[in-house]
Amino acid sequence: MKKIAIAAAITMSLSAPASAEYLYGFGNVSVNALDWSKGSVDRAAHHKDFVYLELEGGAGFSWGELYGFFDVENVQEDSSDLRTAYKGTAAYKLGESGFRAYAQHYATDSSGFSSSNTVLGGQYRFEGDGWFVAPFIGSHYTITNPSWTTGFSGLNGGMAGWAAVYNFTAFDQNFWVSNWHEMEFSRKDAYIAASGEEKGTSMNGALGFWWNATDNITAGVQYRYADKKLGSADNLNAVIYSMRYNF
Template sequence: MSYPARRQPLTIAGTALLAGIAPIAQADALTPIWSFANASINYLDWSDGTERRTASNAAKGDFFYLELEGGVGFDWGEFYGFYDTENPHNDTLEDDTRDNRRSAAKVTSHLYLGETPFSLYFHVYDFRDYGFNSEEQDRIAGLGYRHTFPGGLWIKPFLGKAWVESGDGGYDGENGYMAGWVLGYDFEAFDERFSLTNWHEQTFARDDDHLRRNYVNGPAGGVGTNGAAALWWHPTDAITTGVQYRYSHNKLGTADDYQNAMIYTLKVNFL
């Protein structure tokens, strides 16, 4: 009996061929399409207005921080993350000798939904203040989208459900929703390479208990704004330097007051 080609039984040679292809296919799935990694030193300078407005409302002070940052993309998804250590040079910077070191870490991912521009979006942000023995972790799960415009501008918006887990005395549980995006644009000027980037997060419908317990002069407003816009200069492949405008409202432990800062950054790119 003859068989249609699509039903032809596997021969020993065919079986061996497929056995050889399987590891190759698996390796291809784990082969990055793009990747980057860098280490940076940063100085965050809060505006005078912010320091005045927050003096008794989760007071803000200027600080240095070190950061490791990286990302990787495959044909099925992409991942991004960073780890910051703030005030690493001095564990007793405050007048009351309280430990002034802090850390922040973030991981985001887009898991692509087939050949569409949509994705499953996941996001975890973890912040720890060792002087106050406090911590908070925000988790987001939802949908993302990816688009590159003809001129080279790219944007990746997302919308997701939010959960928060705080330390002792804080709030744990569902915490409304988060919408936001990251975007970027590369360009050349004066024979030099530059790029513009922006990350933005808008939280809304947050839990009343969280807004009351996790802010110094709570309750904070139900809508929170958080983000930064940056201009980067790439003088060489190994070096990137830039300036960022940092902004927030009803975030960072401060209820109601707007906060803004400039961040000055020097990166060493090693991937």
């Protein structure tokens, strides 16, 4: 399924007309510190605060949008505790409407654990001057390989969610708010048993507030939340402090 998702994203890109117009793009590298709340640590002691480095980028074309990031986590620890995570999305416009064909793939890997999540479905993009909201829904394919129990591989219900950004100016400064949100539903019993997340539904996302101090420097703080997700049956929340260099 991972190969299918990658092939789908490549196909959507290659099937764009030769006259496709580049509309916008962005890229950044960042240093980020994630601080779990005390309640989250009490409920799920295996979750620890960590620092991560991120490379992120995206672009819009007349045929649709691409987005992706790559993280190296736990950089405050020695190399044996490093984790990696990456995500890529592709949205291909269907005619002149706001509808898109949508593909998303997320994977993480660390010592003793790896997982990947692939979503294939549809998206609708609402947008205006300085803002967009892009809800999506699709089928969900999951692969997990924890070292402490039997993993899971197969179709795993569905996923729905959205990505949203709103830019505004205040006190002669440029600010923006971001939100990504994912809800998994109808997850398989075998996955629930392997993950320890207890329920067939889950919630996962982050709400961010950002300040573009200069063209190259952006500072931000995010509220990170999850429920029946991240290998835990409990509600979890954290604050992420970020400093980005935009190029």
